[in-house]
Amino acid sequence: MNPTNHDEIVREADKVLNENIKKVENSPYKMAYHIIPPASWMNDPNGLIYWNGYYHVFYQFHPFDVKTGWMHWGHVRSKDLVHWERLPIALTPSNEYDRDGCFSGSAVDDNGILTLVYTGNIFIDREKDDVDECQCIATSADGIHFEKFINNPVIEEHPEEGSGHFRDPKVWKYNDEWYMVVGTRKDQIGKVLLYKSKDLRQWDYIGVMVESDKEKGYMWECPDLFELNGKHILITSPQGMEPEGDRYHNLYQTVYMIGDFDYTTGKYSYHTFEELDKGFDFYAAQTFEDDKGRRILFAWMDIWESKMPSQNHGWAGSLTIPREVSFNERGQLVTKPVEELQLLRKNEYETELAAVQGEILVDGLEGDVLEIIAEFDLSNIQASEVGLKVRCSEDNNEETVISYDVKTSKIIFNRDRSGEGDGGVRKAKLDLDSHKLKFHVYIDRSSMELFVNEGEVVMSGRVYPKSTSRLVKVFSEGDVVSNVSIQAWELEDVWK
Incomplete structure (x- = not known):
């Protein structure tokens, strides 16, 4: 033109x-x-x-x-x-x-x-x-x-x-x-x-x-x-x-x-x-x-x-x-x-998991427009990796994985199975000053933004899973992780 x-x-x-x-x-x-x-x-x-x-x-x-x-x-x-x-x-x-x-x-x-x-x-x-x-x-x-x-x-x-x-x-x-x-x-x-x-x-x-x-x-x-x-x-x-x-x-x-x-x-x-x-x-x-x-x-x-x-x-x-x-x-x-994003919250969900080993479906929590706060107690941990899987499909073909590698002290964002878009893995060093690991995750229909330990590490990525991929899982590899708390909300669609 x-x-x-x-x-x-x-x-x-x-x-x-x-x-x-x-x-x-x-x-x-x-x-x-x-x-x-x-x-x-x-x-x-x-x-x-x-x-x-x-x-x-x-x-x-x-x-x-x-x-x-x-x-x-x-x-x-x-x-x-x-x-x-x-x-x-x-x-x-x-x-x-x-x-x-x-x-x-x-x-x-x-x-x-x-x-x-x-x-x-x-x-x-x-x-x-x-x-x-x-x-x-x-x-x-x-x-x-x-x-x-x-x-x-x-x-x-x-x-x-x-x-x-x-x-x-x-x-x-x-x-x-x-x-x-x-x-x-x-x-x-x-x-x-x-x-x-x-x-x-x-x-x-x-x-x-x-x-x-x-x-x-x-x-x-x-x-x-x-x-x-x-x-x-x-x-x-x-x-x-x-x-x-x-x-x-x-x-x-x-x-x-x-x-x-x-x-x-x-x-x-x-x-x-x-x-x-x-x-x-x-x-x-x-x-x-x-x-x-x-x-x-x-x-x-x-x-x-x-x-x-x-x-x-x-x-x-x-x-x-x-x-x-x-x-x-x-x-x-x-x-x-920003704190104003709390205005989006509706239908709060909370659960406490005394112990996680392997992969556990977070029963009752699913969606493609979510805010999730997951806290892991890493004191006396023997597990090699802990984290969340979001936008998971029922047939296990799709998932977006965010985790903490205990041995290397690295946050990992893996979208190799996140759907139609590009795959790949990103890693970032996180030096913990306590035994607490906090994942604050914002999920929208084609994105995920992760804030770790009040923003010490931040990772953003576009993901394009099927709209039916809505499940959330917690996992621990190598051994048990104790005391995992999850708080989550569905979020408002401001464009409707």
Whole structure:
């Protein structure tokens, strides 16, 4: 489709979406409580902000296909982070400077005006991945209808230290000045660039804030810098990293760094470089601070080039559940489900198992839209592995397995028998400081998110079992595990 004007593009997009919505509604993989597109394709979360009493989430959206392509900004909002309202498409690629896509970015409150800062994309040679990207803004007084700045782009060209791959602006305010970080690459080195402005329209280039070495990726997408407990956290999504032990096994990663940022020099230094989520499907994470002072995170719960069976049902893509980012008592950066997700709970289930050896069906607990909290007492344990199996079929052909290997002290997420999607195993080290092991699991119709010991290890993954695979099992290999408690709830379908 050729760029025309915003209203015409939206009318055409709505026509395509309405044709496919019924197909999505009948999909066995349609999520119940995650942010998903009404139909067609979704990827990165964008423009996360709490503004005028609503949580706003924008996202990369291609309304004309179930694959990535001509990117728009989709839009939902919520008063409670749980029940979402769909709003009109916020941005369309309707100008020369963004003709090939309104790419990722952020949102800020500029004296009561909701302002989106995004990347305008032009393909020079799509097959060679040659692009020319710039930074643009759009504004809204009502939080629903947006107008692009008449003098866009506000940053037209990348600096000499970067390249045409120059995208994903994250903007924040500090001491009455606006700051922006942008991801770029040059000579196979990923970089984060820093800019400063007084009015969001005239930007001064400060320099390269931080860059990778050749082991840490050739491109750093979606940078996000924020302060937490006196430390400066940088989240970014490197491309081009090689596997290293149990780490970096996805096509692309999302990592966090803990360090210090100097506003005077514009330089960032760090001492921690770790994957934020150790699972299969987690990319382009972004955060924002809400009215309660919490740092809240969303990410795209998919990864490029993975198999997406939902495409056969007219849609693809999901965001993670909202997660609060914090430091725990041990000084570790953790992410945990926001407390508002408890609003989804209904039909509580509880049981205590005095001893588990082998595999035990959790009688009376089943479903494909569940929250489960399972606690294992590992004192005096002789078993070699303990865990849960969810989305199990009655014929034992399908199961998604999460477990703890006692000898190696590793959490394991195994989806080799999880249904129609990709298989694979992910592992992550967990050093216990007590004898308690707590699995907090969110299951939706085509996903599973695991939070271990209050977010010390987090693993996310898309799974595509049959809708009839609904059983839950507890298991212990090698010997007995004592005192297993399970608490669970069915969860509301917010899209019905």
